[in-house]
Amino acid sequence: MQNRLIVWPDNIYAVDSGFVRPGLDAVHLIVEGGRVAVVDTAHNRSLPRFLAALAELGLTPEAVDYVFLTHVHLDHAGGSGAYMARLPNAKLVVHPDGARHMIDPSRLYASTLAVYGWIKTLYLYGKLVPVPANRVIEAADGQVFSLAGRPLQCLHTPGHAKHHLCLWDERARVCFTGDTFGMTYRELTMPTGEPFLVPATTPTHFDPEVMKDSIRRLLALQPEAMCLTHFSRVDGVQGLGEQVLRRIDDFVALAEAAPGTGKARKEAIRAALGRYLLAEVPAASRKRLERMLKMDMELNAQGLAMWLERRSSARNGEKR
Numbered sequence: 001m002q003n004r005l006i007v008w009p010d011n012i013y014a015v016d017s018g019f020v021r022p023g024l025d026a027v028h029l030i031v032e033g034g035r036v037a038v039v040d041t042a043h044n045r046s047l048p049r050f051l052a053a054l055a056e057l058g059l060t061p062e063a064v065d066y067v068f069l070t071h072v073h074l075d076h077a078g079g080s081g082a083y084m085a086r087l088p089n090a091k092l093v094v095h096p097d098g099a100r101h102m103i104d105p106s107r108l109y110a111s112t113l114a115v116y117g118w119i120k121t122l123y124l125y126g127k128l129v130p131v132p133a134n135r136v137i138e139a140a141d142g143q144v145f146s147l148a149g150r151p152l153q154c155l156h157t158p159g160h161a162k163h164h165l166c167l168w169d170e171r172a173r174v175c176f177t178g179d180t181f182g183m184t185y186r187e188l189t190m191p192t193g194e195p196f197l198v199p200a201t202t203p204t205h206f207d208p209e210v211m212k213d214s215i216r217r218l219l220a221l222q223p224e225a226m227c228l229t230h231f232s233r234v235d236g237v238q239g240l241g242e243q244v245l246r247r248i249d250d251f252v253a254l255a256e257a258a259p260g261t262g263k264a265r266k267e268a269i270r271a272a273l274g275r276y277l278l279a280e281v282p283a284a285s286r287k288r289l290e291r292m293l294k295m296d297m298e299l300n301a302q303g304l305a306m307w308l309e310r311r312s313s314a315r316n317g318e319k320r
Helices: 044-056 080-086 096-103 106-125 208-220 237-257 262-280 283-319
Strands: 005-008 012-016 026-032 035-039 064-068 091-094 136-138 144-147 150-156 165-169 174-178 183-189 195-198 225-228 232-235
Touching: 005 232, 012 044, 012 232, 026 044, 026 150, 026 225, 035 144, 044 080, 064 080, 064 144, 064 150, 091 096, 096 136, 183 283, 195 237, 208 237, 225 237, 232 237, 237 262, 237 283, 262 283
Parallel strands: 035 064, 064 091, 091 136, 174 225
Antiparallel strands: 005 012, 012 026, 026 035, 144 150, 150 165, 165 174, 183 195, 225 232
């Protein structure tokens, strides 16, 4: 999977970024009239794969008009500066609250270093390249961009991150969802044959009710498909929407029931999430899923624990 161009209907393509493991992180391309829009850039090392995909399509870096970021978490945006340095005609389109982190990524990088340390950060992401401010567009909610006459609409979709947006391709009736619609483990399926979707409740802005509102906003568009960064196109989106909404509620219930405080509560949440998800898949898939879940459930547990702390602080403030 990681070495080939994935072809979808309506001139939509995906490239496996090579981030961590095959089938985890997709860079999407939309092609119209010889012009290109990119959705998410993954990390720096995805750039050669992206350029190879352009060449396979008979296109050059000069053909790229837009690079859309769903949000500035580094598995989605870490390669942005490197991409923009190679795409001379492109504008970077990002949520207003994320723009400053692309122009000056030092604070974003520092927070990543605090979580992962130097060695792992350099391995995962390399060094971040700033994007010139005059090449950055802060997308308003509902703002439409034209790709050779093909309208692409940015929708603000908080819940996973305050600076999250999704891209609605009305012509294809496809929504590029970043992490709002969760992530799917392509190696696994539900007993019904549906993709296995997991909510992305990672730090630091996770808010379950806001995330559910964003998902319902996307579903109201009645899309034919969603293109997830983790990992690419899924169909039957109304049923999948019900699946991910249910799991958000289940994740919240598990977090609320977790004992302890601080690190102990976070560890209890992580263990509960792991047990819950393993029970959701066929027995034959559980060992494979358990290996994949290690990093994801650590981050999801951190996000849930931080949300509980914010909620508790807000309630205590109201009481005072």
